[in-house]
Amino acid sequence: MGKLAFIFPGQGAQYVGMGKQISEQYKSAEVIFDQASEALGFDVKKMIFEGDEETLKITENTQPAILTTSVACMQPLLEKGIKPDVVAGLSLGEYSAHVAAGTMDFKDAVALVRKRGKYMQEEVPVGVGAMAAIVGLDNDSVIECCKEAQSEGVVEPANFNCPGQIVVAGEVKAVEKAAELCKSKGAKRAIMLPVSAPFHCSMLKGAGEKLAMELAKIELNDMAIPVVSNVTAEYVTDKNLVKDLLIKQVSSSVLWENSVRKMIDDGVDTFVEIGPGKTLCGFIKKIDKDAKTLNVEDMETLNKVLEELGG
Incomplete structure (x- = not known):
C-alpha cells in the first residue's frame, strides 16, 4: 500500500x-x-x-x-x-x-x-472586499485577468484548488471586473462567493x-x-x-x-x-x-x- x-x-x-x-x-x-x-x-x-x-x-x-x-x-x-x-x-x-x-x-x-x-x-470592512470562483479556466489566464483588472483596485488569485477551479479575492469592483474578463476568456462560470472578507490576498x-x-x-x-x-x-x-x-x-x-x-x-x-x-x-x-x-x-x-x- x-x-x-x-x-x-x-x-x-x-x-x-x-x-x-x-x-x-x-x-x-x-x-x-x-x-x-x-x-x-x-x-x-x-x-x-x-x-x-x-x-x-x-x-x-x-x-x-x-x-x-x-x-x-x-x-x-x-x-x-x-x-x-x-x-x-x-x-x-x-x-x-x-x-x-x-x-x-x-x-x-x-x-x-x-x-x-x-x-x-x-x-477589511464588510462590503469592501469580495471573492469569486472561476471555473473552467487555466491558472495563467486567471492570473492575467487579475493583472488586467487591477486598474479597478486590488484583485489577486487566492486559492488554486484544482485544475479549472481558482478563487480570486480583492476589492469588490476589481473582483467583478476580473470575473467578467475571465468569462470573456472562456471561463465556464465566474461566481461571486457569499463571503464576508477577501481571504488570502494582500x-x-x-x-x-x-x-x-x-x-x-x-x-x-x-x-x-x-x-x-x-x-x-x-x-x-x-x-x-x-x-x-x-x-x-x-x-x-x-x-x-x-x-x-x-x-x-x-x-x-x-x-x-x-x-x-x-x-x-x-x-x-x-x-x-x-x-x-x-x-x-x-x-x-x-x-x-x-x-x-x-x-
Missing part, C-alpha cells in the same frame, strides 16, 4: 450538528469539544450542535468550530491505530494539520484560530501582523509528521519555519493543487478528509482521478474508513 494522508477542510464547510454523532460514540472526541469550550470560555459544543447557521457563519466562530470538529473526528482513527504519513489542510485546515502533526497543542490552536478569524474579519496583510503577535506567545513542538504548507506547497519539517508560514498564509495564495500533487509524487495514494463536508475529496479527484479519497464526519463515514483501512 502507498502512503496515507490526512487532509483537513477550511472555512465554508461548516454546518450545525457537525461532529455530534462521533462525539456521542467516542469519549476521546467528546473531550476535544470540552477542551475547546475550556480554551474559549464559552460552550462550543452547544454552539456547534444546537446553534444556528448565522452564528456559526461568523468567521471568529466558524474557524474554531471547524478546527474542533476536525480534531474530534480524527480521534477514533488515532485510537484504532490509523496514523497518516503526511498531513495538510486548506487554509484554516492547516491548523488542524499542525495539531495532527503534534506541532501545536489543540487548546493553543483553537484559541489562535478564533483570533485569526476575528482579525481577518476586522481587517488586503489581509494587517491581519497577519496581528496574528504574528499571538503566534509569538505560543510554544511549538517538533513535528511527528510532515505538514505540507499552503504557501509553498512543500513539506515543512522544521517547527521554526511554521509561524512565519502561518503569518504569510493569511495574505498569500493557497497552493492546494500543488500541495496535493506534492503528496501524490511522494507516494500518497489514499487521502482521508477529516471534518465537515468532502470538498477536498472533490478537488483531489479532479487533480488525480486514481487517488483514493475517503472522508470522516459522522458514524457512517467513520465506519467505512475503519473498514477500508483496517482500524
